Amino acid sequence: MAERAVLGVHRGRQGGAGPGAHPSIGGRRRSLADRIGERGLYLLSLAAASLSVVIAGGLVAKVLAEAWPALSAFGLDFLTTSAWDPVHGRFGAAAFLFGTAVSSFGALLIATPLSILIALFLSELSPRRSRGPIAALIELLAGIPSVILGLWGILVLGPVMRDTIEPALHDTLGSIPVLGNLFGPDYSIVGMLPAIVILTIMTVPIVSSLMREIFATVPAATKEGALALGATRWEMIRTVVLPHARPGMVGAVILGLGRAVGEAIAVTQVIGGTEGIRANLFLPSDTLASRIAGQYQGATSDLQIASIAYLGAILLALALLSNGVARLWVRDAAGAAA
Amino acid sequence: MTIDRKELDAAGRVRHETPPGPRTEVPAVDRVGVEHGASGSRVHLEDVKAYYGTKRVLHGITLSLEPGVVTGIIGPSGCGKSTMVRCINRMHEEVPGGRCEGRILLDEIDLNGPEVDVVGVRRAVGMVFQKPNPFPTMSILGNVLAGLRFVGVPRERRIERAEAALTDAGLWDEVKDRLSDPGVSLSGGQQQRLCIARALAVEPDVLLMDEPCSALDPAATMRIEELITQLKRRVTIALVTHNMQQAARIADVTAFMLAGELIEVGSTDRMFTDPQDERTEQYVTGRFG
Numbered sequence: 001m002a003e004r005a006v007l008g009v010h011r012g013r014q015g016g017a018g019p020g021a022h023p024s025i026g027g028r029r030r031s032l033a034d035r036i037g038e039r040g041l042y043l044l045s046l047a048a049a050s051l052s053v054v055i056a057g058g059l060v061a062k063v064l065a066e067a068w069p070a071l072s073a074f075g076l077d078f079l080t081t082s083a084w085d086p087v088h089g090r091f092g093a094a095a096f097l098f099g100t101a102v103s104s105f106g107a108l109l110i111a112t113p114l115s116i117l118i119a120l121f122l123s124e125l126s127p128r129r130s131r132g133p134i135a136a137l138i139e140l141l142a143g144i145p146s147v148i149l150g151l152w153g154i155l156v157l158g159p160v161m162r163d164t165i166e167p168a169l170h171d172t173l174g175s176i177p178v179l180g181n182l183f184g185p186d187y188s189i190v191g192m193l194p195a196i197v198i199l200t201i202m203t204v205p206i207v208s209s210l211m212r213e214i215f216a217t218v219p220a221a222t223k224e225g226a227l228a229l230g231a232t233r234w235e236m237i238r239t240v241v242l243p244h245a246r247p248g249m250v251g252a253v254i255l256g257l258g259r260a261v262g263e264a265i266a267v268t269q270v271i272g273g274t275e276g277i278r279a280n281l282f283l284p285s286d287t288l289a290s291r292i293a294g295q296y297q298g299a300t301s302d303l304q305i306a307s308i309a310y311l312g313a314i315l316l317a318l319a320l321l322s323n324g325v326a327r328l329w330v331r332d333a334a335g336a337a338a
Numbered sequence: 339m340t341i342d343r344k345e346l347d348a349a350g351r352v353r354h355e356t357p358p359g360p361r362t363e364v365p366a367v368d369r370v371g372v373e374h375g376a377s378g379s380r381v382h383l384e385d386v387k388a389y390y391g392t393k394r395v396l397h398g399i400t401l402s403l404e405p406g407v408v409t410g411i412i413g414p415s416g417c418g419k420s421t422m423v424r425c426i427n428r429m430h431e432e433v434p435g436g437r438c439e440g441r442i443l444l445d446e447i448d449l450n451g452p453e454v455d456v457v458g459v460r461r462a463v464g465m466v467f468q469k470p471n472p473f474p475t476m477s478i479l480g481n482v483l484a485g486l487r488f489v490g491v492p493r494e495r496r497i498e499r500a501e502a503a504l505t506d507a508g509l510w511d512e513v514k515d516r517l518s519d520p521g522v523s524l525s526g527g528q529q530q531r532l533c534i535a536r537a538l539a540v541e542p543d544v545l546l547m548d549e550p551c552s553a554l555d556p557a558a559t560m561r562i563e564e565l566i567t568q569l570k571r572r573v574t575i576a577l578v579t580h581n582m583q584q585a586a587r588i589a590d591v592t593a594f595m596l597a598g599e600l601i602e603v604g605s606t607d608r609m610f611t612d613p614q615d616e617r618t619e620q621y622v623t624g625r626f627g
Binding site for chain 1: 427432469471473487488489537
């Protein structure tokens with residue numbers, strides 16, 4: 001701001017040196033309203049930007065302060081303990097870390113190829129006229145409130161899972177050594193698998209629309225170069241579009257991961273909310289976010305509240321980490337492309 | 339001329355009928371074809387009209403590109419030069435709303451015919467673009483190998499074909515020690531010659547060059563022009579240029595286009611010294627455009 005004021009004076013002097021010669025440069029000062037408007041806009045936007053930094057900082061501080069009793073009581077053992085026992089005051093995040101990892105990676109495992117296919121369809125393969133409407137419909141999915149998705153998960157998805165999909169998965173994949181342990185044989189309306197499906201539905205719109213934007217950055221000249229060499233559309237996609245987009249695609253997936261890790265309500269509704277680490281995807285489990293949403297209201301002791309805040313701190317760290325990594329990755333990709 | 343036509347005739351792609359085409363068997367000296375007269379195909383456009391959506395930008399072009407000859411296509415910006423050559427390899431239809439009518443014959447095959455596979459067309463009719471467009475994620479060698487992979491040249495033969503193409507494009511000596519460097523690490527002129535090598539590697543019958551030097555400095559331009567003169571005996575060349583001096587230097591035949599029409603075509607000497615049409619004369623003497 002100081003610099004700007006100096007500049008204004010400087011301009012004024014310049015105008016004085018040659019009055020009337022270049023009136024638009026500095027001979028005539030800008031009107032008062034203009035100057036107030038400009039300064040006002042600057043201050044307002046500065047305040048808004050500062051506020052977001054203050055809120056973020058305050059948030060981190062508050063979460064850490066709330067978690068302090070649990071942090072001092074359990075230390076880092078909290079991360080490796082899977083017990084969650086309000087009666088005896090023993091708490092640990094291991095089961096929820098496991099549940100978060102399985103549900104998020106499981107969802108991304110399905111959502112990533114699906115999103116790539118959707119984005120390729122919309123950016124390269126579908127008839128041009130249908131692209132806008134289809135893209136809008138997919139992005140509309142992102143606007144469904146997660147509690148509605150969760151409700152659908154309980155009422156529709158859960159029963160179908162228990163009665164049809166889970167038995168079918170068990171029959172086909174259950175006999176594979178080691179991997180088969182993921183699939184059955186106990187079936188349940190609530191559990192890890194419905195959570196994975198819900199998280200997939202929630203991440204696909206985001207990841208696919210990000211990927212569509214990334215595919216759109218592949219220069220037309222490069223694509224034309226491949227087509228003019230006699231590449232089929234698939235060969236063009238494989239040799240030019242995907243390699244060019246790869247770094248950005250990784251960033252998009254990590255952003256999707258951040259979304260899946262942080263989703264609470266819909267997961268709480270369908271995952272079952274139990275402690276313990278189990279391989280069987282059909283059984284109830286719980287995630288960090290879902291545990292926080294499910295138990296904060298009914299917490300019975302200060303240590304339990306602190307432990308929930310500790311879960312929140314872990315979640316916050318994970319979210320910031322994945323967001324930061326994704327941003328760096330996307331920026332590097334953009335830099336490499338330019 | 340000896341390239342396997344089935345690749346174009348078949349509704350689907352028939353790639354391996356005569357694997358990489360018998361032309362590759364001929365020794366390098368022969369392929370240059372200096373003693374044996376020109377190879378390459380004749381392209382004949384007959385009443386070609388092109389559209390962007392409902393807007394017609396070519397109003398019925400009839401023109402032949404002869405083997406062994408560089409056909410220069412000149413005319414002011416927006417006259418349809420690029421659109422015309424992009425109709426020949428059917429790249430025009432990649433543009434939203436792009437559409438082309440009329441007959442374009444490659445020797446005796448109508449490239450717009452219902453039986454013709456567009457991928458086959460582009461294998462027979464190569465293209466070099468205005469701005470060098472090497473594949474940015476690929477090495478120098480990888481750029482040349484890419485096309486060979488599309489065409490289905492067996493893996494073990496690709497390297498020698500790539501070397502031959504880089505040699506033909508006058509780039510081999512400059513890049514042979516850094517083949518795995520990124521293609522975009524080359525200078526602009528080298529990148530453009532890399533793109534020419536990439537196009538030559540798949541052994542097209544026709545090479546469309548759409549203002550290939552407009553992004554290059556004079557020295558790089560001269561190298562490309564020399565290259566075009568060397569290549570014209572083995573591949574039919576159409577050279578779009580906004581630079582009349584360039585047409586005068588290297589085109590054997592020059593065609594002048596204006597507002598989507600072909601105004602006049604003839605030997606370059608005559609076009610520049612004794613144009614028949616008043617508009618040609620005005621253009622080549624620099625009175626408009």
